[in-house]
Amino acid sequence: MATTSPHQTQSVFQALADPSRREILRLLRQGEMTAGDIAAHFDFSRASLSHHLNLLLQAELVRVRKDGQRRIYSLNTSLFEDLLGFVFRFIEGSSD
Amino acid sequence: MATTSPHQTQSVFQALADPSRREILRLLRQGEMTAGDIAAHFDFSRASLSHHLNLLLQAELVRVRKDGQRRIYSLNTSLFEDLLGFVFRFIEGSSD
DNA sequence: TAGATATTTAGCATATCATCTAAATATGGC
DNA sequence: GCCATATTTAGATGATATGCTAAATATCTA
Incomplete structure (x- = not known):
């Protein structure tokens, strides 16, 4: 897995701080989706x-x-599968 | 590693969203510190x-x-070493 | 007990964030 | 070209977060 540049650290953690955004990421783990498809899952x-x-x-x-x-x-996926898979599995206890 | 309860997910991600708090966690990786010792590292x-x-x-x-x-x-450490060690190593590219 | 040190709690100001509605942009089909 | 659809951008608003100073709490030492 590639190591990423430090300057985007803040934007990554900030992006993960919102539950709706984490839910979007979880949805996308099942495959790509249009904006409209994603929108259908939210209020x-x-x-x-x-x-x-x-x-x-x-x-x-x-x-x-x-x-x-x-x-x-x-x-x-290069960033997500490794990192977020880990995060959701052990922190949320509810990955795929 | 123990799986943690879902209800604290938000507080974990929220806590990690602030750069000063991540810095505090990095400091503590080297060992325990008093509040004053930690304070000395910040403005x-x-x-x-x-x-x-x-x-x-x-x-x-x-x-x-x-x-x-x-x-x-x-x-x-039960939560942190496994999770954050991973995060900092691959996202920030600067863990020990 | 009085005074000094270490730290937290309370209350407030400002900055940032999530959300909304309305308007703008882009694409497809007739 | 015109209209419908898909999506984003702009601007506003209320909620939440971060930071401050001042006051409170707890502990140590003389």
């Missing part, structure tokens, strides 16, 4: 979701690509 | 440090015991 507005996704992108925890009018989000 | 007031320490205690990331007028803080 808050799409604008709010977009904001959460932006923070996750900044932290490089997720990636995005365009497919027509949709944007498809996926985990940045 | 903010002792009242603020006390607040940070409280959040770390709530998250069960640190423990405290009394020794006379001092309070001696230490890592709750």
Whole structure:
């Protein structure tokens, strides 16, 4: 696994501090999803979701690509699978 | 390593979201310290440090015991060594 | 007991965060 | 080009977080 640059440490921890964002990450562990698909799992507005996704992108925890009018989000697995898998398994006791 | 209860997940991630608190945890990896010793490493007031320490205690990331007028803080290593050691090593690239 | 030291608690100001609605941008299909 | 759909951006607002100073609590020593 690659070691990441220190400057993004804060954005990673900050991104993980919100329960909705952690839930987004958990959803994405099952595979990539459009913004709309993700939104369907939450009560808050799409604008709010977009904001959460932006923070996750900044932290490089997720990636995005365009497919027509949709944007498809996926985990940045290189960082996520190793780190977050570990975190959820041992801290939350509820990974996949 | 013991699995922890889900209810403290939020307090753990929240505690880790602040850079000063992460720095406190890093300091404590070298051994237990009094509140005053910890305070000497930071610019903010002792009242603020006390607040940070409280959040770390709530998250069960640190423990405290009394020794006379001092309070001696230490890592709750059962949670910390496994989880945070991993996090700092791979995310921050700067653990020992 | 009085005074000094170590630390926390209380109360307050300011900064940051999560969320909303409304408007903007981009794409697809007719 | 026009309209519908998918999503983001902008701007505002209430809640939460971080920091301060002052006061309270606890312990040690003379």
